[in-house]
Amino acid sequence: MIEQLDSLSAEFVGALESLNDEAAILKLKSEYLGKKGKVSEILKGLRNATADERKVIGPKANGLKEEINQLVATKLQKIELEVINKKLEKNKIDLSNRDELWLQKLNHGGVHPRTLIQREIEDVFLSMGFEVLDGPHIEDEFHNFEALNIPSDHPARDMQDTFWFHDPQSDEKEKKLLRTHTSTIQVRGMRERKPPFRFIAPGTVFRCERTDASHEMVFNQLEGMMVGKDISVGNLIYFMKTLLKEIFQKEVEVRLRPGFFPFVEPGFELDIQCLICKGKGCSVCKKTGWVELLPCGMVHPNVLKAGGIDPDEYNGFAFGLGLDRLVMMRYGIDDIRHLNSGDLRFNSQFQAY
Numbered sequence: 623m624i625e626q627l628d629s630l631s632a633e634f635v636g637a638l639e640s641l642n643d644e645a646a647i648l649k650l651k652s653e654y655l656g657k658k659g660k661v662s663e664i665l666k667g668l669r670n671a672t673a674d675e676r677k678v679i680g681p682k683a684n685g686l687k688e689e690i691n692q693l694v695a696t697k698l699q700k701i702e703l704e705v706i707n708k709k710l711e712k713n714k715i716d717l718s719n720r721d722e723l724w725l726q727k728l729n730h731g732g733v734h735p736r737t738l739i740q741r742e743i744e745d746v747f748l749s750m751g752f753e754v755l756d757g758p759h760i761e762d763e764f765h766n767f768e769a770l771n772i773p774s775d776h777p778a779r780d781m782q783d784t785f786w787f788h789d790p791q792s793d794e795k796e797k798k799l800l801r802t803h804t805s806t807i808q809v810r811g812m813r814e815r816k817p818p819f820r821f822i823a824p825g826t827v828f829r830c831e832r833t834d835a836s837h838e839m840v841f842n843q844l845e846g847m848m849v850g851k852d853i854s855v856g857n858l859i860y861f862m863k864t865l866l867k868e869i870f871q872k873e874v875e876v877r878l879r880p881g882f883f884p885f886v887e888p889g890f891e892l893d894i895q896c897l898i899c900k901g902k903g904c905s906v907c908k909k910t911g912w913v914e915l916l917p918c919g920m921v922h923p924n925v926l927k928a929g930g931i932d933p934d935e936y937n938g939f940a941f942g943l944g945l946d947r948l949v950m951m952r953y954g955i956d957d958i959r960h961l962n963s964g965d966l967r968f969n970s971q972f973q974a975y
């Protein structure tokens with residue numbers, strides 16, 4: 623019996639070696655250790671063995687059972703490890719390789735189209751010596767209106783429906799509001815530096831308006847200002863043209879018409895031919911074929927004074943680009959409300975990095 627047990631051990635090791643799947647290994651195990659298995663069959667012979675023989679055969683048989691269990695556990699562990707390694711090998715990605723990440727179609731964040739365009743514009747202006755400024759969303763009447771030549775009784779205040787903060791508990795004298803345009807940053811920019819200077823200021827603005835295909839209540843503008851000596855309308859038009867050429871990488875139809883803004887004189891509206899309908903008329907351009915994009919003008923002397931600048935010595939231009947509308951024209955987006963929808967199906971159509 624001892625010899626039989628020894629040869630069973632060798633036989634098991636040989637049989638196990640050729641197997642590589644879990645089910646077959648467990649089947650082999652039960653062929654040896656199961657109730658009617660080979661080891662049990664041999665042990666049935668113990669009945670006829672002497673007491674001395676039993677003392678040797680018993681531990682030997684138990685040792686064989688233990689050996690088989692151990693061999694099976696080790697083999698199963700090895701197979702499991704191989705499966706994991708194969709999976710890892712197959713899904714291996716080089717995190718430093720963007721193209722590879724893209725090909726793997728992993729769930730990754732993307733850059734919003736507005737951010738893409740904003741970065742491009744910032745690069746264009748930085749290369750022309752402009753600074754990029756930021757400013758607060760919550761503003762006071764001085765920065766949003768008064769310093770921009772819009773006193774409290776001026777009808778121009780109604781041009782931009784304002785979200786006011788009404789806080790009866792507050793003993794603050796100043797009324798607070800959500801800025802209605804990025805021109806607030808013009809005021810802050812002027813008061814913080816001495817001419818000559820040039821800066822742009824992208825930012826979110828808020829208006830209590832009814833939304834439609836080209837109007838949002840929360841939208842984005844990009845302000846620009848240049849102050850120095852002998853700045854002309856020609857300079858203004860040059861910078862506007864450069865901006866549009868760099869963003870669209872082609873000539874786009876624009877028109878310049880007189881526009882009224884209390885903070886500029888003369889003031890202009892620079893419209894772009896609607897790129898959604900190619901000028902034929904659609905819901906974005908309200909059937910006019912043109913989209914209001916880039917109001918601009920020469921800074922009003924009162925605004926320079928409010929900014930601490932002597933209008934007899936310096937002058938300048940300013941513009942307030944409708945950033946969301948520019949994004950719409952660049953990518954052919956036919957409704958501004960897609961931009962803030964948070965819909966990943968929309969966002970994922972744009973460049974990921």
Ligand code: FA5
Nearest residue numbers: 803805837838841914915916917918940941942944947
């Ligand atoms: C202004 O906000 C002025 N501060 C711009 C300016 C700056 C003029 C400096 C002169 C000098 P306006 O209200 O027109 O102007 O808005 C500027 C641009 O923002 C518009 O041409 C348009 O492109 C965009 N815009 C205006 N209202 C909305 C809206 N509700 N939704 C989306 N874009 C809008």
